[in-house]
Amino acid sequence: MRHFPIFALVADRRVVLAGGGETAIAKLRLLLKTEARIDVFAPAPAPEISAWAAGGRLTLRLRRISPGDVGGALFLYAAHGDAAEDARAARIGRAEGALVNIVDNLGDSDFITPAIVDRDPVVVAIGTEGAAPVLARGIKAHLEERLAPSLGRLARVGKTLRGAAEAVAPGRARRALWRDFYFRDGPAARGDAEIRERFEVAKSRALGAPRDGRVDFVGAGPGDPELMTLRARELVVRADVILHDASVTPEILELARREAILRPVAAE
Numbered sequence: 001m002r003h004f005p006i007f008a009l010v011a012d013r014r015v016v017l018a019g020g021g022e023t024a025i026a027k028l029r030l031l032l033k034t035e036a037r038i039d040v041f042a043p044a045p046a047p048e049i050s051a052w053a054a055g056g057r058l059t060l061r062l063r064r065i066s067p068g069d070v071g072g073a074l075f076l077y078a079a080h081g082d083a084a085e086d087a088r089a090a091r092i093g094r095a096e097g098a099l100v101n102i103v104d105n106l107g108d109s110d111f112i113t114p115a116i117v118d119r120d121p122v123v124v125a126i127g128t129e130g131a132a133p134v135l136a137r138g139i140k141a142h143l144e145e146r147l148a149p150s151l152g153r154l155a156r157v158g159k160t161l162r163g164a165a166e167a168v169a170p171g172r173a174r175r176a177l178w179r180d181f182y183f184r185d186g187p188a189a190r191g192d193a194e195i196r197e198r199f200e201v202a203k204s205r206a207l208g209a210p211r212d213g214r215v216d217f218v219g220a221g222p223g224d225p226e227l228m229t230l231r232a233r234e235l236v237v238r239a240d241v242i243l244h245d246a247s248v249t250p251e252i253l254e255l256a257r258r259e260a261i262l263r264p265v266a267a268e
Helices: 022-031 047-054 083-095 133-146 151-160 172-185 192-207 230-238
Strands: 014-018 037-041 059-061 075-078 099-102 115-119 122-126 241-244 261-264
Touching: 014 022, 014 083, 022 037, 022 047, 022 075, 047 059, 075 083, 083 099, 115 133, 115 151, 122 133, 122 151, 151 172, 151 192, 172 192
Parallel strands: 014 037, 014 075, 037 059, 075 099, 241 261
Antiparallel strands: 115 122
16 A cells, blocks of 8 residues: 555645646535635636635635745645646645645655545545546445435434433444444434434434344355455454454455454364
């Protein structure tokens, strides 16, 4: 992994973009979804950029970027679509402490912007380190179909209910509460009030009689996770304790939750 995936806090942080054409517009459409303070440097910006500035969505400077313009910024995007101008902007940005992304130039960039599925606050980032952008877009399209538009609202309301969830014992019971809420009771709710009602249903279930434990046997086959059935993968992901012999490959064990207990056992 050459690029380590992180989610950077950009709320009320300054992000600078140099450029005013189609390349800049494409990047700004993404940046305008964030809470960053966006400064754009472009002597002849496209009408769309000027309209965003007139609406107060970004600050527009009608000139080329110059030394002293990037100080304090978290990121600089060089988006001229011109190699010489982008290189010039990148030098200024790096000299003033910003991480630099030169659009469509992976080799000279400090970071890359992944394909994003936005269900704010649920955000899925997909990256291929520049190796296969078409593949990333295909995965994005697949996830867009699978993740309901209402998922973000469900997550936002769920965040406000974390205190109420403390009535349920931590560990397996509380995980069952949240699993039921997010995947069983909550998704069909219409509106915040109904989401909260469905949370109470899931909580009542979790506070009821203790659920019996269970043991599932999962065949690892030749050790390739891609050859496991969807049900087998789900069981590994949900397990609290996994007992495995030496033949189980690390790739399969990587599917386990971070909190799961992994115990090697000797094969008989």
